[in-house]
Amino acid sequence: MNRIQTPAEMTAVVEELKSREKTVGLVPTMGFLHDGHLSLVRASLEKTDVTVVSVFVNPAQFGPSEDFREYPRDLNRDSELLEKLGVDYLFCPDNEAIYPSNYQTFVEVRNLQDKLCGKSRPGHFRGVCTVVLKLFNIVQPDMAFFGQKDAQQVIILKKMVRDLNCRVNILTLPIVREEDGLALSSRNAYLNSRQRQAALCLYRSLQEAGRMIGEGERRTAPICQRMEEVILAEAETRIDYIAIVHSASLEPVEKVSSDCLIALAVFVGRVRLIDNLMTSDLPAFRIDQE
Numbered sequence: 147m148n149r150i151q152t153p154a155e156m157t158a159v160v161e162e163l164k165s166r167e168k169t170v171g172l173v174p175t176m177g178f179l180h181d182g183h184l185s186l187v188r189a190s191l192e193k194t195d196v197t198v199v200s201v202f203v204n205p206a207q208f209g210p211s212e213d214f215r216e217y218p219r220d221l222n223r224d225s226e227l228l229e230k231l232g233v234d235y236l237f238c239p240d241n242e243a244i245y246p247s248n249y250q251t252f253v254e255v256r257n258l259q260d261k262l263c264g265k266s267r268p269g270h271f272r273g274v275c276t277v278v279l280k281l282f283n284i285v286q287p288d289m290a291f292f293g294q295k296d297a298q299q300v301i302i303l304k305k306m307v308r309d310l311n312c313r314v315n316i317l318t319l320p321i322v323r324e325e326d327g328l329a330l331s332s333r334n335a336y337l338n339s340r341q342r343q344a345a346l347c348l349y350r351s352l353q354e355a356g357r358m359i360g361e362g363e364r365r366t367a368p369i370c371q372r373m374e375e376v377i378l379a380e381a382e383t384r385i386d387y388i389a390i391v392h393s394a395s396l397e398p399v400e401k402v403s404s405d406c407l408i409a410l411a412v413f414v415g416r417v418r419l420i421d422n423l424m425t426s427d428l429p430a431f432r433i434d435q436e
Contacts, residue, residue, distance in 0.1 A: 147229040149236045153284045156237050160286050168195040172287035177201040178218040182322040182330040186291040198285050200237040207273030218335050252276045255302045261396045262298050295321045295329050297422045329421045336417045344380040345414045348421040351376040360430050364401045366390040386411035404431035
């Protein structure tokens, strides 16, 4: 595996690969890799000729009170994991390479960026879109791979790609969970053992929503109320939001249909965790579609 640090070198490598008609897959990450990231890497290795994994902790998507300095990092460990999988290139630029002095340009997807996580993390998705578009320009991937756990991010990036005519196909892969249901996240490392058990309430609340929908409930208000009860039954939890929205517009809905996203963000202690469920994945709506 080759490790590349500068955008110019990365672009030159990709241009040479493209001249030989190689397809390129990109897996953008902030490092501290877990099996969720690695599932994206495996998909890229399967679907493209050459896989590039980027590791860059993007300061532009952290708010002033958030955990940029404390965000877990272990580039050597990440590199070893990627090399074992057979990744071709690790792109690991420093801050100056991505945001040189007097940097002034940012990308916004109006409306979508201000909902759900964007309400409590103003500027977050502006930072995400900016760095991802820069990565697309540097790496010129044919395919880019993202996880369903970051559902709002994927929806926003797909809109950005359509609006800006980016020549990349975004593929979304399912959430990877621990055996007990907790969605994998680099921030899980912050949880102590008691909080780790409490964090299961996110998944349990989604399961409860799925159960209610499976039994015929379509009104979103009682579903959200029951999810809230499940979460607040655990100590050290504080709800940022629970929402059932249309999966394209992210607008709230009063009744659940097959094109909805059930999403939540919850603080367990000081750790903010997210999880979600697409109603199209529920048996009730799969039957309806058939």
